[in-house]
Amino acid sequence: MANKIPRVSVREQEPAIRATNFEEVCYGYNSEEAQLEASRCLNCKNPRCVAACPVNINIPAFINKIAEGDYAAASAIIAEDSSLPSICGRVCPQENQCEGSCILGIKSEPVAIGKLERFVGDWSLENECKGCVSVTANGHKVAVIGSGPSGLACASDLAKMGYDVTVFEALHKLGGVLVYGIPEFRLPKEKIVAREIDNLRKLGVKFETDVVVGRTITIDNLMDKEGFDAVFIGSGAGLPRFMGIDGENLNGVVSANEFLTRANLMRAFDNEYDTPIYVGKKVVVVGGGNVAMDAVRTAKRLGAESIIVYRRSEAELPARREEVHHAKEEGIEFRMLTNPTAILGDEKGWVKGLRCVEMELGEPDESGRRSPIEKQGSDFEVECDVVIMALGTSPNPLLKRTTKGLETNRRGCIIATEEGATTRKGVFAGGDAVTGAATVILAMGAGRKAAKAIDEYIKSK
Amino acid sequence: MLMFKIVEKRALADNIYLLRIEAPRVAASALPGQFVIVRVDEQGERVPLTIADFDQAEGTVTIVIQTIGVSTRKLCTLNEGDYIADFVGPLGNPSEFVHMSSEELKGRRYLFVAGGVGTAPVYPQVKWLHEHGVEVDVIIGAKTASMLIYTEEMERVCSNLYIATDDGSRGFKGMVTAKIKELIEVEGKQYDECVAIGPMIMMKFVTLTTREYSLPTTVSLNALMVDGTGMCGACRVSVGGKTYFTCVDGPEFDGHQVDFDEAMRRQAMYRSQESESNERHNHKCNCYGK
Numbered sequence: 129m130a131n132k133i134p135r136v137s138v139r140e141q142e143p144a145i146r147a148t149n150f151e152e153v154c155y156g157y158n159s160e161e162a163q164l165e166a167s168r169c170l171n172c173k174n175p176r177c178v179a180a181c182p183v184n185i186n187i188p189a190f191i192n193k194i195a196e197g198d199y200a201a202a203s204a205i206i207a208e209d210s211s212l213p214s215i216c217g218r219v220c221p222q223e224n225q226c227e228g229s230c231i232l233g234i235k236s237e238p239v240a241i242g243k244l245e246r247f248v249g250d251w252s253l254e255n256e257c258k259g260c261v262s263v264t265a266n267g268h269k270v271a272v273i274g275s276g277p278s279g280l281a282c283a284s285d286l287a288k289m290g291y292d293v294t295v296f297e298a299l300h301k302l303g304g305v306l307v308y309g310i311p312e313f314r315l316p317k318e319k320i321v322a323r324e325i326d327n328l329r330k331l332g333v334k335f336e337t338d339v340v341v342g343r344t345i346t347i348d349n350l351m352d353k354e355g356f357d358a359v360f361i362g363s364g365a366g367l368p369r370f371m372g373i374d375g376e377n378l379n380g381v382v383s384a385n386e387f388l389t390r391a392n393l394m395r396a397f398d399n400e401y402d403t404p405i406y407v408g409k410k411v412v413v414v415g416g417g418n419v420a421m422d423a424v425r426t427a428k429r430l431g432a433e434s435i436i437v438y439r440r441s442e443a444e445l446p447a448r449r450e451e452v453h454h455a456k457e458e459g460i461e462f463r464m465l466t467n468p469t470a471i472l473g474d475e476k477g478w479v480k481g482l483r484c485v486e487m488e489l490g491e492p493d494e495s496g497r498r499s500p501i502e503k504q505g506s507d508f509e510v511e512c513d514v515v516i517m518a519l520g521t522s523p524n525p526l527l528k529r530t531t532k533g534l535e536t537n538r539r540g541c542i543i544a545t546e547e548g549a550t551t552r553k554g555v556f557a558g559g560d561a562v563t564g565a566a567t568v569i570l571a572m573g574a575g576r577k578a579a580k581a582i583d584e585y586i587k588s589k
Numbered sequence: 590m591l592m593f594k595i596v597e598k599r600a601l602a603d604n605i606y607l608l609r610i611e612a613p614r615v616a617a618s619a620l621p622g623q624f625v626i627v628r629v630d631e632q633g634e635r636v637p638l639t640i641a642d643f644d645q646a647e648g649t650v651t652i653v654i655q656t657i658g659v660s661t662r663k664l665c666t667l668n669e670g671d672y673i674a675d676f677v678g679p680l681g682n683p684s685e686f687v688h689m690s691s692e693e694l695k696g697r698r699y700l701f702v703a704g705g706v707g708t709a710p711v712y713p714q715v716k717w718l719h720e721h722g723v724e725v726d727v728i729i730g731a732k733t734a735s736m737l738i739y740t741e742e743m744e745r746v747c748s749n750l751y752i753a754t755d756d757g758s759r760g761f762k763g764m765v766t767a768k769i770k771e772l773i774e775v776e777g778k779q780y781d782e783c784v785a786i787g788p789m790i791m792m793k794f795v796t797l798t799t800r801e802y803s804l805p806t807t808v809s810l811n812a813l814m815v816d817g818t819g820m821c822g823a824c825r826v827s828v829g830g831k832t833y834f835t836c837v838d839g840p841e842f843d844g845h846q847v848d849f850d851e852a853m854r855r856q857a858m859y860r861s862q863e864s865e866s867n868e869r870h871n872h873k874c875n876c877y878g879k
Binding site: 298299300308337338339340343344345366367368370376377379380382383385386389390393394400401402403404406476477524525526 | 614618628632633635660663674675677678679815816819820821822825832854855857859
């Protein structure tokens with residue numbers, strides 16, 4: 129019976145309206161909608177969704193509690209495995225994880241696990257006092273580098289165990305990629321991110337912004353002079369890649385990181401703020417991931433005609449399906465199987481267009497995706513005045529350069545065990561700094577594993 | 590929230606102010622050649638500024654600012670005792686000579702060429718070399734005598750100070766480049782390295798001049814930046830045909846390899862936005878030329 133109910137659709141801002149503002153696209157479920165959607169869950173004996181969740185949240189159990197209307201119990205179940213449900217519910221690629229393996233998805237639509245997780249997370253932010261857990265301080269100090277998903281998750285768990293945790297953040301605002309990268313329309317900063325961080329403050333976690341570990345202080349000093357027993361590195365993958373094609377240093381070519389940082393962190397879209405942003409009339413975003421979608425939708429909201437150029441086909445787009453769908457609804461043009469070969473400039477050195485070549489798909493490459501091959505003689509030009517490169521990012525080499533005994537691999541990622549132990553004693557790492565650019569949920573999971581490992585390490589000392 | 594207190598404010602010249610900021614962590618780690626990023630308040634831009642001095646014992650860092658746009662003006666309306674929202678650093682790599690052994694430094698002859706507010710970041714470099722027993726000549730260029738800054742401080746730490754003003758109101762009348770030529774050709778001075786810090790256009794012409802004498806020349810680039818930690822890439826610069834990020838690979842580069850025309854064009858990226866991020870390095874100074 130339960131599976132006869134169609135998936136409860138979620139209310140969203142009208143595409144034509146939201147393409148002109150930065151308010152959140154999706155409104156989320158209300159209580160009634162959440163309970164109805166929760167009632168669709170079959171409560172499988174062998175829940176495939178749990179296995180498909182990177183942190184193995186007991187999904188049927190929390191959904192069952194939603195159906196009963198016991199949101200506090202649902203929240204407690206999620207909290208066993210995830211510390212940021214209102215964030216992960218919004219940004220996880222559920223179609224490849226929990227929802228992608230939901231049995232209901234075979235014949236109809238999977239349970240909207242992400243939207244239900246978000247519902248519980250938001251309910252908990254509204255109704256629960258996270259800081260009310262009383263913790264006995266154990267007197268040990270741990271430093272966490274970076275206030276993104278892995279750092280916040282690690283700090284949260286350590287604080288609950290009684291550690292004296294200080295989080296060091298290089299930027300002036302806390303949240304890492306949640307703040308500088310993911311736009312407001314996908315993840316509200318004040319309503320969600322700031323409140324998650326406030327919860328950590330209530331747990332006793334200290335935060336120091338404007339500290340670039342590796343420059344302002346070093347890991348060696350934190351451990352030798354400031355008395356930190358262990359350090360967790362959650363510094364993410366912040367270095368943008370460029371293509372290395374002609375014209376990349378023309379005025380009007382920016383990394384997605386720069387474009388999004390100006391818009392999100394520096395709030396360049398708001399006239400009250402001093403930071404400028406340049407969108408021109410027509411923006412081309414190169415890339416097909418979530419960051420590319422965020423950049424192109426931001427450009428659209430700032431008034432530019434905005435298109436995506438991606439070298440493979442739509443099926444290979446690495447972005448979440450929901451983001452692609454939302455982008456299309458908002459009027460973003462997608463040019464698939466197209467690869468830029470040069471950026472063209474005017475006589476003053478500003479972008480005037482993009483030279484591209486058509487691609488076709490060949491044999492699968494090592495990533496399992498069919499590799500794009502240039503079609504000879506298919507060159508063409510796209511007129512534009514801004515080109516945004518969204519080609520991925522890699523970890524910042526600063527910590528490796530300034531920390532004795534901290535090893536990285538060929539791609540610049542910190543070498544760490546599954547539990548997060550690095551090659552330097554007492555130093556742990558997790559998230560994008562270890563894996564290269566990945567997802568919020570994986571980073572959060574890594575932060576929590578490392579918290580456990582740090583606890584064991586300090587207790588064994 | 591952590592805030593950074595202004596412990597001293599002084600007007601150095603028209604529209605040029607010195608601010609000494611309480612920032613113990615930055616002061617403890619700062620070395621010559623590095624910079625900070627300053628954000629005056631919640632709405633402010635992140636403005637990169639080179640460090641003009643630092644005092645580890647006091648826990649203070651000195652910056653020198655020319656008021657050009659919104660952010661620098663806002664910063665200079667603050668007074669002693671006021672706080673600025675953010676002060677992060679030290680960023681970028683220190684000058685190469687701080688990594689040299691006393692053996693390597695011994696007998697090296699440096700010529701520093703400073704233009705406009707670029708004189709301020711020259712000071713800690715010259716001071717450091719002086720403290721390590723290295724002889725340094727310094728040329729300070731400005732449009733006119735009243736625009737000169739840091740002359741007395743510099744005098745105390747360098748071997749020879751030469752002042753060049755466009756109008757001849759003090760010192761040599763003419764561009765810093767003409768002074769370089771005079772020192773080398775007329776006075777027969779010999780240098781192992783030139784370090785030029787000032788407006789891009791001045792640095793460009795200094796490098797063109799020193800190239801004639803095959804004098805290795807280091808420049809400190811004041812590119813546009815947002816985060817200053819390698820994240821945004823706004824500060825991309827072509828050096829020897831390769832792209833570098835000024836914030837993490839610089840700010841000092843081999844001046845003879847820098848594509849200055851591109852660097853100047855890139856500095857103007859946001860000029861039409863009527864924001865100051867673009868204009869902040871657009872010093873009204875004519876201390877360059879051939």
